[in-house]
Amino acid sequence: MRVIDLSSAIDAGAWEVDGIKHEVLTPAEGARHMAEGMLRNHGIAFDIADLPDGELLSLDTLTLTTHTGTHVDAPSHYGSMAAYGVPRHVHELPLEWFIGPGVVLDLTDGGVGTIGAERLRRAFADIGHTPSAGEIVLLHTGADRLAGTPEYFTHFAGLDGEATNLLLDLGVRLIGTDAFGLDAPFPHMLSEFQHTGDHSVLWPAHFAGRQREYCQIERLANLGALPAPTGFTVQAFPVKIVGAGAGWTRAVALLD
Template identity: 75%
Template sequence: MRIIDLSTTIDAGVWEPNPVVHEILTPAEGARHMAEGMSKNWGVAFDPAELPDGELLSLDTLTLTTHTGTHVDAPSHYGTRAAYGTPRDIGEMPLDWFVRPGMVLDLTDAPVGTVDAGRLRREFDRAGREPRPLDIVMLHTGASRLAGTPKYFTDFTGLDGSATNLLLDLGVRVIGTDAFSLDAPFAYMIEKFHETGDRGVLWPAHFAGREREYCQIERLANLEALPAPTGFTVSCLPVKIARAGAGWARAVALVGEAAEPDAA
């Protein structure tokens, strides 16, 4: 079995709309921190010089949103109310949604904006089948090549309402993309709204989650490394965070003997 990493790196050194702050306590600083805490809180004296090289443990503190890096959006991210009841938070979602047969669709030639259901059907034909219920469908838009730059947040392709609803009609409950969002870029949607007055062009993929329960994986990477449109398993288990609308995930594809067979 081969494991293909499909996750982007959380890196405070690259551009983000919500900057990441990464504070590092070195092993030497960690030793002093421990000694000071033991003395202050429990009255226990200890000299860090007794430790190998005067070092104990490093400690990383990060300030970031749950939408930084590869992450899974929960239904509660889409709004406080839904047609099916109270939207669930990320820690409440069923784990078996996130380890499933995968399908990747090639949208790398699509322009900035959205693709519709007809385009997805052409990709199903290329893959040799439609997605099956609970398959994890991922969109290879090529946007991940821009990760870490401002253009990553403005130049990509998303799904329109017809495309999103087609996948949900087929029983898909986790839809992924290597772009910043499953919807079109903000400026694109708002311009279309001003042109048409149609509210349906505003975040149709996200707002579909107010009608039917599903999750998105955003900011995937390395989808071009997948050897075929199907025949692999995706694992994208989200971090369990109480009352959160999203959770970070280390998304991978499992290819080989332990992966999902492509037979019906």
């Protein structure tokens, strides 16, 4: 089996809207930390010189949002109320949603702004395949080439409401994108709203999740490495964080 990594890294050295704090306790510091803790909490003295090289184990502490790096948005992220009942958190979702046949759509001509339903239909025609229930649809916009830069958060294309609902009408429950978000960039949506006064242009892909239960995988990467638009399995199990609206995932494509 061939495995293709579709995940972007969580990197404290890269530019992020919300920032990342990554603190590292080295193996040597970990040894001292353990010895001090054993003496303080249990009254047991331990000489770290008895450890190989005077080292124990490293420890990483990170401060970040659940929307940093490749992650799955759960229905509770879209709002506190939904037409179908109380939206579920990420730890409550069926694992079966996060493994299944993949379909990648080439939307690299999308530029900056919105991708409509007609553009999706052309993408279906290009590959001779229309997604169906149980399939995981991945949108290859090419936005991941800007990852780690401020432009990554503003220069991409996202789905409008009609395009999102087209996929949901087909029975798709998991939609992925290599962009920062499944909606158009914030400045684009807000500019459209100020120009038109149309509330439907504001986060339509996310707000569609208030009407029908579905999930997104955001901030994917490397979708261009997939050798064909179909014929692979996507696996993107989210981390089980109780009460969270999103969870990090190591998304991969599996090919026989």
